[in-house]
Amino acid sequence: MPFINFATKEINCKIVYYGPGLSGKTTNIKWIYDHIKPENKGEMITLATETERTLFFDFVPIEVSNVKGFKVRFHLYTTPGQIIYQASRKLILKGVDGVVFVADSQEERHDANLDTLDDMVENLKEYDIDIEELPLVFQYNKRDLPNILPVEVLRKDLNRWDRPDFEAVATKGIGVLETFKEITRQVLKKLKK
Amino acid sequence: MLSLRPEEDEKLRKLLTELNKESKSKIVLLIDKSGQLISRSESPAFSSDDITFASLTAGNVAASEALSKLLGDKSLNHMFTETEEEGIYMILIEGKYILVSIFDKNLSNLGIVRVKIKKYYKKLVELLNQIEDRIKRESSVTEQIDVEDIDLDTLFE
Numbered sequence: 392m393p394f395i396n397f398a399t400k401e402i403n404c405k406i407v408y409y410g411p412g413l414s415g416k417t418t419n420i421k422w423i424y425d426h427i428k429p430e431n432k433g434e435m436i437t438l439a440t441e442t443e444r445t446l447f448f449d450f451v452p453i454e455v456s457n458v459k460g461f462k463v464r465f466h467l468y469t470t471p472g473q474i475i476y477q478a479s480r481k482l483i484l485k486g487v488d489g490v491v492f493v494a495d496s497q498e499e500r501h502d503a504n505l506d507t508l509d510d511m512v513e514n515l516k517e518y519d520i521d522i523e524e525l526p527l528v529f530q531y532n533k534r535d536l537p538n539i540l541p542v543e544v545l546r547k548d549l550n551r552w553d554r555p556d557f558e559a560v561a562t563k564g565i566g567v568l569e570t571f572k573e574i575t576r577q578v579l580k581k582l583k584k
Numbered sequence: 585m586l587s588l589r590p591e592e593d594e595k596l597r598k599l600l601t602e603l604n605k606e607s608k609s610k611i612v613l614l615i616d617k618s619g620q621l622i623s624r625s626e627s628p629a630f631s632s633d634d635i636t637f638a639s640l641t642a643g644n645v646a647a648s649e650a651l652s653k654l655l656g657d658k659s660l661n662h663m664f665t666e667t668e669e670e671g672i673y674m675i676l677i678e679g680k681y682i683l684v685s686i687f688d689k690n691l692s693n694l695g696i697v698r699v700k701i702k703k704y705y706k707k708l709v710e711l712l713n714q715i716e717d718r719i720k721r722e723s724s725v726t727e728q729i730d731v732e733d734i735d736l737d738t739l740f741e
Contacts, residue, residue: 398593482646486618
């Protein structure tokens with residue numbers, strides 16, 4: 392749910408990166424954080440285990456100033472991908488304005504993609520969020536690895552809502568910005584409605 | 585969609601600032617459960633990143649609430665965290681918002697903070713209800729905002 396303050400002229404929106412474990416959600420927002428100008432970002436928070444797996448969430452606030460007098464702030468969150476953190480994943484989705492589904496393109500991870508997508512759909516339902524109305528982007532990550540599924544297969548199995556989708560190699564920043572731009576475009580477009 | 589009009593922002597800020605002063609807190613924050621900072625007291629001395637603080641607080645409360653549900657309790661009302669120097673008291677308002685007081689343990693204590701929050705609680709709930717009623721009455725607030733032409737490329741180095 393976006394929050395608009397007409398006194399301070401600020402708009403806040405929450406974007407969540409969702410996907411199976413090790414699909415590259417944290418890598419996406421870390422890349423954005425590393426490449427954004429210092430004046431446009433707040434502090435990045437990572438709640439991770441000792442082995443750098445996301446335990447609860449990562450958080451990056453991004454500020455876009457002076458958009459026709461308004462300051463737009465995007466709060467980027469990632470969810471913990473591992474199956475055991477199902478309960479935590481649901482908590483992060485509260486009040487979400489847009490979702491990026493980061494899929495792992497490797498054939499052996501496709502079942503995990505499908506399970507996580509089902510899990511996301513279920514969690515959104517529990518918050519009464521209509522996925523048809525929700526800004527949503529798909530990213531097929533790890534396109535540089537061997538044994539990856541063709542994009543057509545990923546699209547057919549995951550992108551059932553025919554939303555914009557992108558191929559990515561998040562570790563090199565390929566496709567990261569395009570995905571981010573598309574989700575922010577959709578979130579702002581919905582705000583206009 | 586939650587929105588604040590300038591006069592509502594001023595009233596909230598004033599109320600939180602009074603509460604902050606009376607409870608001798610460092611800062612008082614009002615956050616929604618999804619992690620957005622809605623308002624805060626005028627506390628120029630508080631130097632931490634309040635946006636990040638809001639997001640972590642919401643995560644903390646959400647996790648504790650889920651824990652209390654697991655234990656069979658229906659709701660979590662308030663929680664308290666301490667560091668060596670500071671106390672952080674969080675209380676849920678109407679199940680939707682989180683009021684947070686951060687205080688220096690040498691200058692205030694949990695008892696004072698709770699008593700003062702109790703004093704302002706009703707006023708705060710009334711104000712929030714008024715804001716929600718106004719939002720319900722308004723058909724669309726976004727007509728007044730033109731957010732097209734955002735050039736995200738300028739954000740990146």
